[in-house]
Structure formats: C-alpha cells, structure tokens
Amino acid sequence: MGLSSRHSVTLSPRPATRPILSVRDLVVHYHTSRGAVQAVNGVSFDIAEGERLGLVGESGSGKSTIALALLRLIRPPGRIESGEIVLDDVDLLSLDEEEMRQVRLARIALVAQGAMNSLNPVLRVKEQIRDGLHDHAAELSGRAFDDRVYELLHSVGLRRDVADMFPHELSGGMKQRVCMAIAISLRPTLIIADEPTSALDVVVQRQVMDTLLKVQEELGAAIILIGHDMGLMAQVVDRVGIMYAGNLAEVSPVADLFRTPLHPYSDLLIASLPSFEVKGAFQGIPGLPPSLLNRPVGCSFRARCPRAFERCATVEPRLREVQPERLVSCHLY
Amino acid sequence: MTPLLEARNVTKLFGGGGIRKKPGTVALHDFSFRVDAEPPTITAIVGESGSGKTTLARLLLGLAAPTSGEVLYRGKDLRQLTTEDRHRFLRDVQVIFQDPYEVYNPFYKVDHVLETPVKKFHLAPTREKARELIEETLNAVGLRPDETLGRHPHQLSGGQRQRIMVARALLLQPRLIIADEPVSMVDASLRATILESLRQLHLKFSISILYITHDLTTAYQIGQNILVMYRGEVAEVGDVDLVVKQPRHPYTQLLIQSIPQADPTHPWQGHELPTNGSAPAAGAAHCTFVDRCPYAMDICRRQTPPLFRTDEHRAVACFLYKESPRLAGTDLEQVLATAAPAETIPA
Structure with a gap:
C-alpha cells in the first residue's frame, strides 16, 4: 500500500513546492527554580506539502517540546521565548488563543505517544469523534454524522461496530487507530505524530504505521514523525532531522543520511544501531549530553565528539546547507 | 550434572476461578527450560x-510461584530451600530489571545499592576493602567510581543507573544474571554500552545470561541461543543465527519481517498475510x-x-515441520548449542 508510492517520492528529487510549515529560530525554555532549561535552542526547519519529516x-x-510548541501547547513553566512558526502564511505565534484553538485539529493534528491512553474511558468511540467535529463547527446531523464516523473508522482500518464500543474493549493498536481517526477528522494539513507506535508491539507497529501513512497520503497532509527509532525513520520518512541538546545537528534526505552521515553525532548514532548484519560488537557513544541549564559555550556535542577542534570550544555552529539539501551544524563543513 | 536453575513443566495462570469458574489467563504453558552452571551461555528469550x-x-x-510444575535450584524446589541454600541462590542468581529509575530509593545515595550486598554477603572484611571492591566492580562495567559514588540516583543518567545495576549483580559473582528488558528504557547511544558490559561479564567472569527482550535485533547480537515465545509457549528455539536468518515458524517470520531495518534501501516487510480460515473451537487443543x-x-x-x-x-x-522428528520430551537442551562462548563471539 503506502510504501511503494513513498519510494518513488524519495528516489525522485522533491518537487520545489513552497513549504507549508516554516519554523525559524524557535526557542523554548522551561523556567525552573534552578534557572532556565534551554529545551529548544533556536531550531529552524521547513516542511513541504505532503512531505514526511522525521525528528529523532x-x-x-x-x-517533543518542538511538537508541543508547534501546537502552542507549551504550558508553564515552559514558554516559547522567541521564533516564528508559519503555517500556510500565518504566524501561529501571533494568533490569539481562540484563533489558535481553531487551528488545532483543523489544520495541525497531534497523534501523541500513548495517545491510546488519552481516550475517555466512559465515552463510546463515536462520541469521542463527535467532540472534535462539533467543536470545530462541522455541524452534521444524525445520519451524516454517523456516515462520517464510519468513513473515518474505515480509513484507519477499523470495523464500523467499533463506533459503539468503549476504549477498554479495544486493543492498544485499535485505540491508537481511533486516535488517528480523531486526528484526521477535520482533514488537517499537518499531522504531528509523536512516537505514535512506541508503546506497541513490533507487528502491530507495522500495521499502525501503514495506516497512518495511508491516511496521510490520502489527505495529502505533511507529517512530522517524532521518535528515537532510527529503523522506523529509515523506513518511513523522506527527510530526517537529528536533534541534539535542543538543536538540530543535521537535516538530510533519509537515504543520504544513512549512506553518509555528515554530523559526527549522526555518524556515531548510526554506527551504534544494532543490526542483523554485524554481531557482537557494541559501540555506544561515550559521554553524556550536556546539561540544558548551563549550556556549554561552543558546540554542545563537543565533549563527546571525536573530531572536535579549537573552534568548537568557542563558537556555536549554525545549521547551514553544506551539500544540496543537506543541512549540518558543525564546524567541520 | 544438576542444572543450576531449571523450570520443569511449569504452567502459570493468572486470575480465573472464583465463583463463576472463569478460565484464567495462561501466562506460561507447560514450559521447561534449564540453565547449566557450565559452560556459561547467553540465551535470549524473545x-x-x-x-x-x-x-x-x-x-x-x-x-512468583508456578500454578503447576516446579522451579528447581540445583535440583531443589525453589519454594522449599533451606536457609543456607536460599542464601546461596540469592548470590548465584542475579537480576537486572527493565526500569533503571524505579529500582532506586531516591533518598539514598547510589552507594547504598552497592554497599548493601557487600554487607549482607560479607564480601569484604573492612570498609576499605569494601570500597576497593566496589570501585573495582564499577570499573568493570565501564563506570568511573569518582563520577558515580556519592551521588543520588537523580544525578545520574538512565544508562549510568542501569550500569550500576549491572555492577551490583557482578559484585556477588553470580553464576547467572537474568536481565529483563535491561535496555528498553535507555537511549540508543547508551544501549550499546550496557549490552557491551553484559557481554563482557559473560566473557570475563563466565556468567550465564538470560536476556529477556522484545527486541530481536539486540537478542541476535548478544545471544547464542534464542527462544521465541508466543502466548506462553515456545514457538521456535535454537541457535540464534539459524532462527534469525532463516526463521521457520510463521510467527518468527512475521516478527522478523516486521522490524524496521535502519537501512532505507532495505524495504520494510511484514504485512500480516490474510489468515487461513476460522479460529479453533473454544477449549479445544490447538x-x-x-x-x-x-x-x-x-x-x-x-x-x-x-x-x-x-x-x-x-x-x-x-505442524508445517511434522516430517521432522519430535523433540523427545521437553528437553530444549538437545538443540541449544553449548559451544564455548568465548570462541564463537568475536571480541
């Protein structure tokens, strides 16, 4: 299903469509008694229509802070300090709360990690889907509403009798599909999927991911897939952004990234992945990420980087295009 | 030779019974398995x-106690050990749990989890010797004592905490370490380090390891033998290379194909094929x-x-393989390779 057409997308050069979402210099801090935790520290990226971007x-x-920031759901003590989030020519940070509420679900939908636990245990599936539809002024009368619910359930691969069930009657994978049905109910242009399958078994993960990609393709929506599973990224997305200590270390097309990772962190990360090819040699990345409370001067990966030199200790590298379509924040390039 | 630890025809049911005599959930069904003290092995249970x-x-x-069947430690029922045998069992068999955040008492420094076994099992005659032993053990799992000791659990990363657990297990010089999903809550870059320290324990100190996981990739990397479980029963068991490279059970095949490979040129498979026919009648053997x-x-x-x-x-x-001879009894050891581990795994 979804996958064959995906491969044609990756192999051919991406069409030069203008981005539907443009994030510029996004800074998010969590203010604690010990100071500001600089969770996101000036992140910029674009995503094109229908594109699949992975954030690992x-x-x-x-x-995950980026995901919440895009929805403007950062709650105190967290705060979006600065930056721009432009979705379809509208800067989301300039909207008032009511305008932003209309954007959520209608334009950007979130499929959260463990979303299946966010279903209301005492409401039938149908009623939970109704909430979103009604709230966003899609007034549908009885029959039309039921039809829309069945249609949504069908598109996520669920039988129509699921509509009258309660969450406890569904398996984890089915609940995650219900959450997807709610997420796509208003035909958003951007779906943010934050570890949508990390709580599921590997066989179910496969099925749920297929469904997610199928509905995404049908809607023509862009998707930001957030996770830590490099295997899943390799199979699913067009481009990958690698996050390290609140910054993007590298943003590259998925095939290029795995073939020739440019940032030393990407390189070590990919080398540390277990595979069925090599056996018995485990190579981790020595050291730990820096504290986000007092971010070190210079490059945040410096302390763990085997290729660090003097400049890395003093100047913070910026994300730059060093090869066509490949952005890296590293002084080596 | 009496095996170190043996499960003999073990069945474990949860729930069920009661007034309405509901059938319970079968967590494990007629399961037999054993770990010998020698030679040391790494067995993955997936x-x-x-x-x-x-x-x-x-x-x-x-x-937990089995509903039926028995678990034997050096030939004796685990529930009827003498005090002396129990003491020995607690030393011989160590565990590493999944969650490196939950096993610590947040009020104590991490030294506590290392000092307690030293005291309880009289591992060192003096405080100085105890300290020396602890530092030595931390070094063995790749931790620097001056960066770990004297700290509270929240000051350490998940990977460090999990390695302290490995160190704690090592202190007692066990014969067997049961590691239940030891890396599933740890970030990718640290996972490899923890698995490496487990593997080193096996190689350097001849400790057998039962590596319990849902992750076939790491199971393949660390294990010599593998048991693939499905709903409380063994689906496939044997040499890890055979099972992973040429899976025979339809379930193992599905499982392996479903893993997204970290290689964009390797297409993702594992679409569940349409099933063939109806489910079996309730209560019938199947x-x-x-x-x-x-x-x-x-x-x-x-x-x-x-x-x-x-x-x-x-x-x-x-039953696809019913032409092959039946495994006599339930003795899995016949198929488990027992070659000396140090030679089969490249260092």
Whole structure:
C-alpha cells in the first residue's frame, strides 16, 4: 500500500513546492527554580506539502517540546521565548488563543505517544469523534454524522461496530487507530505524530504505521514523525532531522543520511544501531549530553565528539546547507 | 550434572476461578527450560507483550510461584530451600530489571545499592576493602567510581543507573544474571554500552545470561541461543543465527519481517498475510498462533503442535515441520548449542 508510492517520492528529487510549515529560530525554555532549561535552542526547519519529516533524538533533546510548541501547547513553566512558526502564511505565534484553538485539529493534528491512553474511558468511540467535529463547527446531523464516523473508522482500518464500543474493549493498536481517526477528522494539513507506535508491539507497529501513512497520503497532509527509532525513520520518512541538546545537528534526505552521515553525532548514532548484519560488537557513544541549564559555550556535542577542534570550544555552529539539501551544524563543513 | 536453575513443566495462570469458574489467563504453558552452571551461555528469550517472558523471569527468580510444575535450584524446589541454600541462590542468581529509575530509593545515595550486598554477603572484611571492591566492580562495567559514588540516583543518567545495576549483580559473582528488558528504557547511544558490559561479564567472569527482550535485533547480537515465545509457549528455539536468518515458524517470520531495518534501501516487510480460515473451537487443543497464521491447516485447530527438531540446533512448534522428528520430551537442551562462548563471539 503506502510504501511503494513513498519510494518513488524519495528516489525522485522533491518537487520545489513552497513549504507549508516554516519554523525559524524557535526557542523554548522551561523556567525552573534552578534557572532556565534551554529545551529548544533556536531550531529552524521547513516542511513541504505532503512531505514526511522525521525528528529523532535522545530523551531530553527537545523533540517533543518542538511538537508541543508547534501546537502552542507549551504550558508553564515552559514558554516559547522567541521564533516564528508559519503555517500556510500565518504566524501561529501571533494568533490569539481562540484563533489558535481553531487551528488545532483543523489544520495541525497531534497523534501523541500513548495517545491510546488519552481516550475517555466512559465515552463510546463515536462520541469521542463527535467532540472534535462539533467543536470545530462541522455541524452534521444524525445520519451524516454517523456516515462520517464510519468513513473515518474505515480509513484507519477499523470495523464500523467499533463506533459503539468503549476504549477498554479495544486493543492498544485499535485505540491508537481511533486516535488517528480523531486526528484526521477535520482533514488537517499537518499531522504531528509523536512516537505514535512506541508503546506497541513490533507487528502491530507495522500495521499502525501503514495506516497512518495511508491516511496521510490520502489527505495529502505533511507529517512530522517524532521518535528515537532510527529503523522506523529509515523506513518511513523522506527527510530526517537529528536533534541534539535542543538543536538540530543535521537535516538530510533519509537515504543520504544513512549512506553518509555528515554530523559526527549522526555518524556515531548510526554506527551504534544494532543490526542483523554485524554481531557482537557494541559501540555506544561515550559521554553524556550536556546539561540544558548551563549550556556549554561552543558546540554542545563537543565533549563527546571525536573530531572536535579549537573552534568548537568557542563558537556555536549554525545549521547551514553544506551539500544540496543537506543541512549540518558543525564546524567541520 | 544438576542444572543450576531449571523450570520443569511449569504452567502459570493468572486470575480465573472464583465463583463463576472463569478460565484464567495462561501466562506460561507447560514450559521447561534449564540453565547449566557450565559452560556459561547467553540465551535470549524473545516475545511480544503477553508472551510470558516476564512471567518466566519472575518464576525463575522465585518472585512468583508456578500454578503447576516446579522451579528447581540445583535440583531443589525453589519454594522449599533451606536457609543456607536460599542464601546461596540469592548470590548465584542475579537480576537486572527493565526500569533503571524505579529500582532506586531516591533518598539514598547510589552507594547504598552497592554497599548493601557487600554487607549482607560479607564480601569484604573492612570498609576499605569494601570500597576497593566496589570501585573495582564499577570499573568493570565501564563506570568511573569518582563520577558515580556519592551521588543520588537523580544525578545520574538512565544508562549510568542501569550500569550500576549491572555492577551490583557482578559484585556477588553470580553464576547467572537474568536481565529483563535491561535496555528498553535507555537511549540508543547508551544501549550499546550496557549490552557491551553484559557481554563482557559473560566473557570475563563466565556468567550465564538470560536476556529477556522484545527486541530481536539486540537478542541476535548478544545471544547464542534464542527462544521465541508466543502466548506462553515456545514457538521456535535454537541457535540464534539459524532462527534469525532463516526463521521457520510463521510467527518468527512475521516478527522478523516486521522490524524496521535502519537501512532505507532495505524495504520494510511484514504485512500480516490474510489468515487461513476460522479460529479453533473454544477449549479445544490447538496451536496458539492458528488465528493469525497464513498457513494454518486443519490439524492446527485440533492439536497443540509439539516441538519438531528441524535442524540439529533448532526446534519449531509448528505442524508445517511434522516430517521432522519430535523433540523427545521437553528437553530444549538437545538443540541449544553449548559451544564455548568465548570462541564463537568475536571480541
């Protein structure tokens, strides 16, 4: 299904469509008693219509914070300090709360990690889908509403009798599909999927991912897939952004990234992945990410980088295009 | 030779019974397995949620009692050990749990989890010797003592905490370490380091390891032997290279194909094939995978498949291989390779 057409997308050069989402110098801090945790530290990226962008990184690298920032759902003590988030020519940071509420679900939808646990246990599936539809002024009367629910369930691969079930009657994979049905109910142009399958078994993950990509393709929506599973990224997305300590270390087309990772962190990360090819040699990345409370001067990966030199200790590298379509923030390039 | 630890025809049910005599959930069904003290082996036990892998770990550790069957430590029932034997068991068999955040008491410094076993098992005569031993052990798992000791758990990363757990297990010089999903909550770049320290323990100190996981890739990398579990039963068992490279059980095949490979040129497979026919009648003996199996035959709905020995070092519980000889009894050891580990794994 979805995958064959995806490959044609990756192999041919991407059409030069203008980005539907443009993020510029996004800074998000969490203000704690010990100071500001600089969770996202000036991140910029674009995503084109229908594109699949992956954001990977370790825990604390800022990937989920970006997801929440795009929806403007950062809550105190967190705050978006500066930057621009432009979706379809509208700067989301300039909207008032009510305008932003209309954008959520209608234009940007979120499929969260463990979204299946966000379903209301005492409401039937149908009623949970109704919430979103009604709230966004899509007034549908009885029959038309039911038809829309069945249509949505069908598109995520669920039978129509699921509409009258309660969440506890569904398996984890089915619940995650219900969440997807809700997410796409208003035909968003951007779907943010934050670790949508990390709580599922590998066989179910495969099915749920297929469904997500199928609905994304049908809608023509762009998708930002957030996660730490490089295997999943390799199979699913067109481009990958690698996060490290609140910055993008590298943004590259997926095939290029795996063939020739440019940033030393990408390189080590890919080398540390277990595979069925090599056996018995485990190579991790020595050291730890820096504290985001007092970010070191210079490059944040410097302390763990085997190729660091003097400049890395003093000047923070900026994300630059060093090869066609490949952006890296590293002084080596 | 008496095996170090043995599960003999173990069944574990959860729930059920009561007034309405509801059938319970079968977490583990008629399962037999043993770990010998010599030679040391690394066995991976792989399964999805609900396959019974954690139940197995808990039974082997004596944290849960089997509904039927028995768990034996050096030939003696785990529930009837003498104080002396129990003391020995607690030293011989160590565990590393999944969550490196939950096992620590946040009020104590991490030194506490290392000092306690030293005291309880009188591992060192003086405080200085104890300190020396602890530092030595931390070094062995790749931690720097001055960066770890004297700190509280929240000051360390998940990877460091998990390695302290490995160090704690090592302090007691056990014969067997049962590691239940030791890396599933740790970031990718640290995962490799922890697996490497486990592997080093095996190589340097001749400790057997039961590596319980849902992740076939790491199981393949660290294990010599592998048991693939499905709904409380063994689906396939044998040499890890055979099982992973040429899986025979339809479930193992599906499992391996479903793994997204970290290689964009390697297409993702594992679309679940349409199943062949109906589910078996309730209560009847049948293959547990029959309702998802694309190759299901009539016999699969009427009988539970025994283990067929398809290769010298592999057995498969599937009627597709019914021409192969049955594995006599439930003795998995016949197919598990027991070659000396140091030679088979490149250092």
